[in-house]
Amino acid sequence: MDAIATVVQTALELGLMSALTVLALFLSYSMxxxxxxxxxxxxxxxxAVGAVxxxxxxxxxxxxxxxxxxxxxxxxxAVLQTRMGINSLLAxxxxxxALYSVNIAVxxxxxxxxxxxxxxxxxxxxxxxxxxVFAGQYKLIVAAVAVLVISVLLGLFLKTKLGLAVRxxxxxxxxxxxxxxxxxxxxxxxxxxxxxxxALSGCLLAQSQKxxxxxxxxxxxxxxxxxxxxxxxxLGRKKMPWRILGMTFGxxxxxxxxxIALRLNMPAFMLKAVSAVIVIIAISFPYLKAQVPLxxxxxxxxxxxxxxx
Amino acid sequence: MAxxxxxxxxxxxxxxEADSITKTFNPDTVxxxxxxxNLSIKVKKGDFISIIGANGAGKSTLFNAIAGSFITDSGKxxxxxxxxxxxxxxxxxxxxxxxxxxxxxxxxxxMTIEENLALAAGHGGWLSHINNADRKAFREKVSQLGMGLxxxxxxxxxxxxxxxRQALTLFMAxxxxxxxxxxxEHTAALDPGTAEKVLKITKEIVEENGLTCxxxxxxxxxxxxxxxxxxxxxxxxxxxxxxxxERSKLTVSDLLKRFKQLSGEELDNDRMLLx
Numbered sequence: 187m188d189a190i191a192t193v194v195q196t197a198l199e200l201g202l203m204s205a206l207t208v209l210a211l212f213l214s215y216s217m218x219x220x221x222x223x224x225x226x227x228x229x230x231x232x233x234a235v236g237a238v239x240x241x242x243x244x245x246x247x248x249x250x251x252x253x254x255x256x257x258x259x260x261x262x263x264a265v266l267q268t269r270m271g272i273n274s275l276l277a278x279x280x281x282x283x284a285l286y287s288v289n290i291a292v293x294x295x296x297x298x299x300x301x302x303x304x305x306x307x308x309x310x311x312x313x314x315x316x317x318x319v320f321a322g323q324y325k326l327i328v329a330a331v332a333v334l335v336i337s338v339l340l341g342l343f344l345k346t347k348l349g350l351a352v353r354x355x356x357x358x359x360x361x362x363x364x365x366x367x368x369x370x371x372x373x374x375x376x377x378x379x380x381x382x383x384x385a386l387s388g389c390l391l392a393q394s395q396k397x398x399x400x401x402x403x404x405x406x407x408x409x410x411x412x413x414x415x416x417x418x419x420x421l422g423r424k425k426m427p428w429r430i431l432g433m434t435f436g437x438x439x440x441x442x443x444x445x446i447a448l449r450l451n452m453p454a455f456m457l458k459a460v461s462a463v464i465v466i467i468a469i470s471f472p473y474l475k476a477q478v479p480l481x482x483x484x485x486x487x488x489x490x491x492x493x494x495x
Numbered sequence: 496m497a498x499x500x501x502x503x504x505x506x507x508x509x510x511x512e513a514d515s516i517t518k519t520f521n522p523d524t525v526x527x528x529x530x531x532x533n534l535s536i537k538v539k540k541g542d543f544i545s546i547i548g549a550n551g552a553g554k555s556t557l558f559n560a561i562a563g564s565f566i567t568d569s570g571k572x573x574x575x576x577x578x579x580x581x582x583x584x585x586x587x588x589x590x591x592x593x594x595x596x597x598x599x600x601x602x603x604x605x606m607t608i609e610e611n612l613a614l615a616a617g618h619g620g621w622l623s624h625i626n627n628a629d630r631k632a633f634r635e636k637v638s639q640l641g642m643g644l645x646x647x648x649x650x651x652x653x654x655x656x657x658x659x660r661q662a663l664t665l666f667m668a669x670x671x672x673x674x675x676x677x678x679x680e681h682t683a684a685l686d687p688g689t690a691e692k693v694l695k696i697t698k699e700i701v702e703e704n705g706l707t708c709x710x711x712x713x714x715x716x717x718x719x720x721x722x723x724x725x726x727x728x729x730x731x732x733x734x735x736x737x738x739x740x741e742r743s744k745l746t747v748s749d750l751l752k753r754f755k756q757l758s759g760e761e762l763d764n765d766r767m768l769l770x
Contacts, residue, residue: 348621350606350614357603364562364595366588367614 193445195326201441202329203394205434206387207410208417209336212433214380215414217344218373219356220267223278225384225410227285228259229403232385233392234292237299240393245305249389256385259285260377268370289400297400306393325394332390336383337430343379344426352376405458412461413437415468440464509573510707511538511675516560516570518731530556531567532731538675538709543701543722546711547750549760553731554711558677561709563587575674592668594661594681601664604653608644608663609633611652615667640666640696658689662696669700676701678710694721715747729758 207229214222236252244251259281266277293299311324320327343349355362355372362369388406392398417436421428444457452460518531530553538544548554560567563584572580579587594601602611612633613625630648638645640662644655652660661681669676678697682690698721701708712718718725725742727735727750734757737745745753754760 345624346622347613347619347624350610351621353606353610354603354614357605358600360600361603364564364584364588364593364600365614366585368583368585 193449194442195323197441197445198438199325199329199394200391201438202326202333202434203387203391204406204410204413204441205333205437206336206390207384207406208413208433208437209333209340209430210380210383210387211407211410211414212430213340213352213376213383215411216418216429217353217356218376218380219359220274220373220377221278222260222263222377222380223275223407224259224263224281224285224381225278225407226403226405227282227289228256228381228384229388229391229406230289230398230400231259231285231292231403232256232388233398233402234289234299234388235385236389237301237304237392237398238292238294240301240306241299241304243305245307245310248393249307249386252385252389253382256382257378259385260379260381261374263381264374264377268373286400293398293400299398301393301396301398304393304396306396308394328394329390332386333434336386337434340379340383341427341430348372348375405461408458408465409440409461410437412464412468413440415465416440419468508540509537510540510542510575511561512536512571512573513557513561514571514573516567516572518556518560518565518567522568530731531560533570534732535570536726536733536736538707540707541705542724543706543708544710544724544726545718545722546709546726546728547713547715547718548728549758552728554728555679556731557728558593558679558709558711561587561675562591562593562677589671590674591677592673592675593677594664594668594679596680596683598657598661598664598681598684601667602652602660605651607649607651608637608655609648611663611667612637612670615670636670637663637666656689658685658693661685661689661693665693665697665700669704669706672704672706674707676706676708678708680711680713683713715750719745719747719750727754727757729754729760734758 207225211222211225214220232252232255235255236248239248239251263277263281266272266280267274272280290297307328308325311328312321315321315324315327344353351362351367352372352375354365354367355369355376359369362372384406388403392402413436414433415436416439417432417434418429420435421432424432440461444460447456447460448454513534513536515533515535516531517529517533520526520528520530532553534553534557546554546557559565561572563579563582563586566581570580571578574587574590603614609625609630613629616629616633634645634648637648642659642662644659644663647655652663655663665681681697682693685693694717697710700706708722710722712721719742723742724736724738725745726733726737735753
């Protein structure tokens with residue numbers, strides 16, 4: 187029984203930490219309608235910057251430093267696509283590639299950084315909760331608080347005039363182009379905020395597992411997109427607070443399903459493949475569903491022709 | 496009238512002045528097309544001008560130039576004394592409201608009526624929220640449209656009909672009292688009944704607020720009935736500009752005759768309505 191509880195708790199922790207990246211995609215992909223392909227690199231960027239600042243002895247500052255780093259990465263992606271005429275997908279890929287070098291440089295020309303003896307928000311809380319009933323839940327608490335704070339802030343932001351302008355930019359670019367909203371500004375703001383969430387996500391994951399690997403962010407975009415699509419399927423048609431909650435829900439469901447798959451002896455390296463399949467199914471399903479009646483008619487037509495001939 | 500003439504010479508009652516604006520598409524190629532050819536026009540404050548012309552006459556291009564969808568190749572644009580020739584589109588949009596033929600173009604479908612209005616309202620800083628006073632004001636104003644939208648404030652705009660969306664767009668475009676309203680065949684895609692209703696609302700809003708308005712129309716009759724001035728465009732130039740008594744005597748067939756006489760061609764517009 188205890189073993190299962192531990193497994194579920196780990197799934198919740200990882201789910202909540204990746205939920206921050208899902209919230210980032212909710213803003214960039216669902217609201218702004220930009221598929222930000224720099225997500226993987228930005229996730230690692232947040233992890234690397236967070237680790238370096240924490241190692242230098244600033245556990246709290248490391249969180250904000252990571253978010254600021256993410257915002258800068260988002261700014262670069264935004265400038266490339268809004269001011270320099272580079273296609274938005276390409277802009278993300280370019281920034282993602284460049285971030286690989288940047289991340290190695292940040293990590294002191296190493297591809298692995300250990301935080302075994304580093305003080306982080308996690309170790310601080312673990313010390314504070316020592317000998318209480320919550321002693322084993324410190325990771326869960328940090329992740330939950332982070333998700334709660336970011337969700338509330340995102341919800342409030344989307345209700346502001348700037349938030350509405352960001353949503354309109356994704357919802358009807360034609361309208362925004364001929365309105366007093368500057369799409370360059372709204373896209374930039376949206377991508378900066380989204381990428382700061384992604385970087386925070388990377389920072390927390392790295393600090394919770396006490397190390398950064400240069401590949402920590404690889405495939406994060408697909409994993410987060412899969413979670414986003416799960417959340418959208420269940421809560422996508424509801425009002426905004428529910429839709430935001432749906433992102434965390436999707437992230438946790440994804441992790442739980444993945445954990446169950448692991449228990450059923452699926453090897454761990456299959457995670458990325460599973461998330462890829464989920465993304466493929468979730469995006470293609472409406473399209474394929476629409477094709478079914480047409481396929482049926484074609485098949486029955488063929489049968490009819492055969493019986494006539 | 497004499498007083499008006501006097502103020503006119505000081506230039507203060509001119510809302511928009513286009514001075515020899517030119518725009519050539521695909522310049523230096525065999526497809527080069529002079530869409531605006533040294534076009535000049537002075538629009539007085541409170542003018543309601545209807546614009547007619549054949550396909551490709553440059554009517555929408557003129558609107559694009561005024562609104563800033565592109566920067567003109569040469570010439571000058573002055574809006575209420577301010578030179579806007581090089582101003583980007585979103586900055587001009589604070590003073591210029593615009594409606595397109597496509598009723599889906601002016602509103603965000605995934606957002607509620609209230610949220611769309613909040614974007615148009617223009618007051619408050621970037622971090623301001625919709626408050627209860629705003630909600631009340633929005634409801635009151637929307638009820639004036641007489642379309643029952645005031646009870647659907649929290650519904651997504653994507654659920655409304657084309658006519659309702661166009662009426663809402665008109666309302667949003669005029670919410671913050673623009674200096675200039677550009678209507679680009681904004682009723683052409685609506686069914687006749689709805690088109691008439693939207694046109695009536697247009698007239699009311701423009702008259703009540705004394706807005707300066709340019710309206711492209713393919714309906715020759717409403718071109719003569721609505722507003723106080725009619726201009727005819729051909730090959731990127733204004734070939735006829737009429738107002739006052741001369742205009743009030745014009746009939747649709749006069750317009751057709753004048754067009755043939757001025758352009759040397761038959762008025763050829765597949766969407767032109769003659770009655």
